[in-house]
Amino acid sequence: MDSIDGRGSSSIEGSGGGGGGGAKDERIVVSVRLRPLNDKEIYNREPCEWDCMNDNTIVFRNSLPERSMFPVSYTFDRVFGCECPTWRVYDEAAREVALSVVNGINSSVFAYGQTSSGKTYTMSAVTEYSLKDIYDHVQNKSDKREFVLKFSAMEIYNEAVRDLLSHDTTPLRLLDDPDRGTVVDRLTEETLKDWNHVKQLLSLCEAQRQIGETSLNETSSRSHQIIRLTVESSARHFLGKNSSNSLCATANFVDLAGSERASQTMTAGARLKEGCHINRSLLTLGTVIRKLSKGRSGGHIPYRDSKLTRILHSSLDGNARTAIICTMSPARSYVEQSRKTLLFASCAKEVTTSARVNVVMSDKALVKHLQKELEKLESQLRIQQQTSPPPAHADALLKEKDVLIQKMETEMKHLMQQRDLAQSRLQDLVGCNDHDRHDIGFSLLKINLPEQQSASRNWVENISSPLYFDGLLQDDDGKDDITSDNNEEFENLCRDVKCIESTFPLIPPQSEEDTKHIMGVQVIEEDKYSGNDDSYLAVQLVQKKLDEPSPLTLRSRRSVMTRRSKSCTSSTFSSMSLSSWFVDDKDADNTLPERNCSEDFSQRPEGFTRRRAQNLTFGGESSAALSVEVEESQPTITVPNITSTEEDNIVELHDFVTGMKDVANTQMVVDKKSANEVIGERFPRGPKQGNPATESSESWAIEFEKQLQEIIALWHECHVSLIHRTYFFLLFKGDPSDSIYLEVELRRLSFLKRSFDHNEKVSKPTFDDGSTVTLVSSIRELRREREMLSKKMTKMLSSEEIETLYQKWGIALNSKQRRLQLSRLLWSKTGDLNHVRESASIIAKLVGLLEPGKALKEMFGLSLLTFQKSGSKRTNYFEGGFIGKLCI
Numbered sequence: 066m067d068s069i070d071g072r073g074s075s076s077i078e079g080s081g082g083g084g085g086g087g088a089k090d091e092r093i094v095v096s097v098r099l100r101p102l103n104d105k106e107i108y109n110r111e112p113c114e115w116d117c118m119n120d121n122t123i124v125f126r127n128s129l130p131e132r133s134m135f136p137v138s139y140t141f142d143r144v145f146g147c148e149c150p151t152w153r154v155y156d157e158a159a160r161e162v163a164l165s166v167v168n169g170i171n172s173s174v175f176a177y178g179q180t181s182s183g184k185t186y187t188m189s190a191v192t193e194y195s196l197k198d199i200y201d202h203v204q205n206k207s208d209k210r211e212f213v214l215k216f217s218a219m220e221i222y223n224e225a226v227r228d229l230l231s232h233d234t235t236p237l238r239l240l241d242d243p244d245r246g247t248v249v250d251r252l253t254e255e256t257l258k259d260w261n262h263v264k265q266l267l268s269l270c271e272a273q274r275q276i277g278e279t280s281l282n283e284t285s286s287r288s289h290q291i292i293r294l295t296v297e298s299s300a301r302h303f304l305g306k307n308s309s310n311s312l313c314a315t316a317n318f319v320d321l322a323g324s325e326r327a328s329q330t331m332t333a334g335a336r337l338k339e340g341c342h343i344n345r346s347l348l349t350l351g352t353v354i355r356k357l358s359k360g361r362s363g364g365h366i367p368y369r370d371s372k373l374t375r376i377l378h379s380s381l382d383g384n385a386r387t388a389i390i391c392t393m394s395p396a397r398s399y400v401e402q403s404r405k406t407l408l409f410a411s412c413a414k415e416v417t418t419s420a421r422v423n424v425v426m427s428d429k430a431l432v433k434h435l436q437k438e439l440e441k442l443e444s445q446l447r448i449q450q451q452t453s454p455p456p457a458h459a460d461a462l463l464k465e466k467d468v469l470i471q472k473m474e475t476e477m478k479h480l481m482q483q484r485d486l487a488q489s490r491l492q493d494l495v496g497c498n499d500h501d502r503h504d505i506g507f508s509l510l511k512i513n514l515p516e517q518q519s520a521s522r523n524w525v526e527n528i529s530s531p532l533y534f535d536g537l538l539q540d541d542d543g544k545d546d547i548t549s550d551n552n553e554e555f556e557n558l559c560r561d562v563k564c565i566e567s568t569f570p571l572i573p574p575q576s577e578e579d580t581k582h583i584m585g586v587q588v589i590e591e592d593k594y595s596g597n598d599d600s601y602l603a604v605q606l607v608q609k610k611l612d613e614p615s616p617l618t619l620r621s622r623r624s625v626m627t628r629r630s631k632s633c634t635s636s637t638f639s640s641m642s643l644s645s646w647f648v649d650d651k652d653a654d655n656t657l658p659e660r661n662c663s664e665d666f667s668q669r670p671e672g673f674t675r676r677r678a679q680n681l682t683f684g685g686e687s688s689a690a691l692s693v694e695v696e697e698s699q700p701t702i703t704v705p706n707i708t709s710t711e712e713d714n715i716v717e718l719h720d721f722v723t724g725m726k727d728v729a730n731t732q733m734v735v736d737k738k739s740a741n742e743v744i745g746e747r748f749p750r751g752p753k754q755g756n757p758a759t760e761s762s763e764s765w766a767i768e769f770e771k772q773l774q775e776i777i778a779l780w781h782e783c784h785v786s787l788i789h790r791t792y793f794f795l796l797f798k799g800d801p802s803d804s805i806y807l808e809v810e811l812r813r814l815s816f817l818k819r820s821f822d823h824n825e826k827v828s829k830p831t832f833d834d835g836s837t838v839t840l841v842s843s844i845r846e847l848r849r850e851r852e853m854l855s856k857k858m859t860k861m862l863s864s865e866e867i868e869t870l871y872q873k874w875g876i877a878l879n880s881k882q883r884r885l886q887l888s889r890l891l892w893s894k895t896g897d898l899n900h901v902r903e904s905a906s907i908i909a910k911l912v913g914l915l916e917p918g919k920a921l922k923e924m925f926g927l928s929l930l931t932f933q934k935s936g937s938k939r940t941n942y943f944e945g946g947f948i949g950k951l952c953i
């Protein structure tokens with residue numbers, strides 16, 4: 066039996082990491098997971114071509130006669146068979162690496178594999194398990210350490226980096242920080258409040274991520290997703306004492322898009338374009354891994370050939386512990402792709418990273434430390450002078466030393482000036498609006514240690530790297546170094562890559578300046594680099610100069626991993642009143658918490674399926690309006706006739722009226738008196754008929770205002786369709802008879818909010834077709850609606866009107882995607898009634914309601930059962946995935 070085994074299983078080192086900050090070389094932990102055959106594969110009677118021999122070995126059965134005679138085995142750190150549950154995959158393949166972050170060590174967990182092999186299925190659960198364990202661990206240690214957890218998320222879609230926590234789809238730039246490596250500019254970072262907050266952010270990422278349907282996977286991820294958790298901590302014991310016992314590390318959870326063959330996925334148009342970008346970045350990743358696995362002989366490593374490898378640079382060979390989970394389908398039709406995945410995995414397990422504990426220094430501690438070093442050196446000099454008789458040239462030597470000391474003092478002064486400057490800029494920035502808060506990230510000033518420069522050196526080496534299109538495991542000379550079978554695949558992939566190359570240039574033209582100083586840290590904007598750009602080289606020279614250590618400071622710099630961070634001083638650890646887990650190195654309890662494997666993660670782990678964005682259509686049921694039923698049954702929500710994505714399916718007011726009036730039909734029309742009694746009982750906040758106290762128009766006006774504000778806030782929280790909000794807002798202006806509608810709306814929204822908040826406890830609202838309304842689907846639908854509204858602007862508004870709106874709403878006339886920016890601002894300030902009113906009137910215009918007052922009256926007169934619109938598609942205003950019919 067052949068064995069393609071580099072080293073057998075590698076031991077996973079303890080996550081303690083020590084406290085000294087010394088770097089440890091460690092190989093990437095690589096495991097393989099086989100998913101079960103899916104329905105399609107079973108239907109096609111595909112045989113299983115892979116066997117897991119034991120915990121470390123997977124064997125290719127090789128049942129086809131035309132293949133070579135012997136089965137082939139591959140050995141990895143761990144191998145998981147079809148039946149293995151995800152919590153075990155997490156426990157044995159990722160947990161220890163992921164949790165290193167609590168001890169100040171950067172960590173990364175990747176899922177790699179072909180499309181539909183189970184990457185997202187595995188990674189979403191592994192991410193949630195990891196976050197939960199980190200969260201629990203941190204809480205358990207809260208009496209000893211104080212900490213801050215920060216969450217961010219991005220996706221790389223068609224070679225553009227997007228912030229998954231922001232609705233703004235403008236691509237983010239990558240910057241080179243000499244100390245921190247590649248930094249994503251303006252990436253949103255949320256400080257975590259509690260576990261619920263984590264879950265909400267995960268849902269938001271899921272909703273925002275680009276997915277699409279291919280013939281191999283209904284919910285294929287079309288982008289690489291990186292979820293990032295930064296853990297900063299400080300020993301309580303040392304808080305306020307200028308201690309250097311603060312740690313800062315980052316955990317990355319990476320769900321890569323799947324490699325795919327256009328012929329198998331049967332993609333065309335946009336999907337094909339996505340596939341090309343996916344293949345291109347995965348090819349670069351494969352090349353990087355293959356070269357890294359060869360060590361020094363691997364030659365130039367093309368990190369800069371894709372955004373993915375640039376962002377993951379330090380996880381692949383830098384300061385991080387890394388685990389890769391490779392996923393595979395066992396089916397015969399995917400044998401070639403599965404073999405490629407295993408070859409990738411074989412290379413990956415040869416790669417070493419060099420993780421260390423990241424100790425953070427406060428400004429004061431840093432200055433104090435440098436002063437101490439200076440004193441020590443001076444006293445050493447004095448002792449030397451006293452013990453050994455001065456040589457003849459002692460005077461000259463002493464002078465030399467004096468000059469050196471003076472130089473060092475000047476350097477120290479310079480450093481302190483830089484720090485002061487940075488502090489004042491930081492204060493300025495903090496004073497600025499929230500939008501600019503990403504820049505604050507740059508206030509993590511670091512001294513440029515020689516040891517810390519490896520990343521920056523690498524980018525200097527790599528700046529002139531050409532684009533590589535070689536196959537996953539292909540040598541520079543074009544030969545496959547492991548198997549010649551890859552040639553065909555390689556050609557296919559290259560074809561995919563080339564097809565996009567001519568139409569979609571990778572690097573957009575840049576116009577801004579090439580270098581930036583942000584918060585005193587020199588930052589080079591890589592995107593703007595062009596091979597022989599003088600300014601770029603000049604910046605390099607300046608940086609090199611800065612990096613040159615003088616003999617006196619070298620020792621002091623080397624003695625610690627120095628990193629100055631305002632955010633790690635005691636005062637800033639207050640944003641989360643949870644404490645931490647060790648006082649100092651001695652007290653450190655580095656044992657990881659026992660994870661409760663039976664813990665139920667309701668959202669993703671076992672059985673987790675991603676929901677696709679609703680593409681709702683009318684069920685043809687004309688009585689699709691709201692109805693209020695008196696039974697106290699389990700709440701269910703059904704949606705009538707909804708189409709969300711068609712731009713032309715603009716709703717009309719009477720749809721809304723239909724919903725509202727149906728309530729009236731049910732409750733009022735038949736027997737006004739008895740209906741009033743029912744309403745009085747069920748909606749006590751509205752003005753009860755015949756009750757002089759509550760009939761007071763004044764008190765009703767106040768109550769109306771209050772309820773409306775509540776509704777507006779809930780609309781925002783539940784991501785309700787803007788068109789729905791607009792119609793509601795324009796229709797109900799405070800007439801006492803409106804009270805029932807307000808009550809119904811409030812109840813529906815409260816119910817929806819509850820189900821979004823506790824979706825594991827409250828049964829979810831459901832659509833007529835049986836699908837569910839979720840926070841995720843609502844966010845997605847709202848995003849689409851905003852896009853649709855932005856497209857409407859050019860049709861429904863004159864260019865003067867649009868320009869006036871830009872100016873009024875603070876949108877720079879030369880900025881990109883101005884219409885989209887405007888549509889994102891609509892209904893965004895929930896506490897500002899003027900803003901709400903203006904938003905409503907813009908939307909009314911966009912959807913064709915040019916004379917709101919007139920239209921409202923007319924619409925009240927329309928038939929309740931009339932559904933609109935031109936064309937065969939029926940639609941209503943609940944485009945935000947919101948409800949049309951609710952039984953309370």
Ligand SMILES: Nc1ncnc2c1ncn2[C@@H]1O[C@H](COP(=O)(O)OP(=O)(O)OP(=O)(O)O)[C@@H](O)[C@H]1O
Pocket residue numbers: 099100101103147178179180181182183184185186187282284285286287321322323324392673674
């Ligand atoms: N271990 C598993 N057990 C049961 N079902 C699984 C497993 N792995 C994946 N699946 C199912 O297979 C399908 C495809 O999985 P998934 O979307 O995670 O693939 P993927 O590798 O992320 O694909 P893509 O790269 O196209 O996004 C899903 O329906 C998922 O539920």
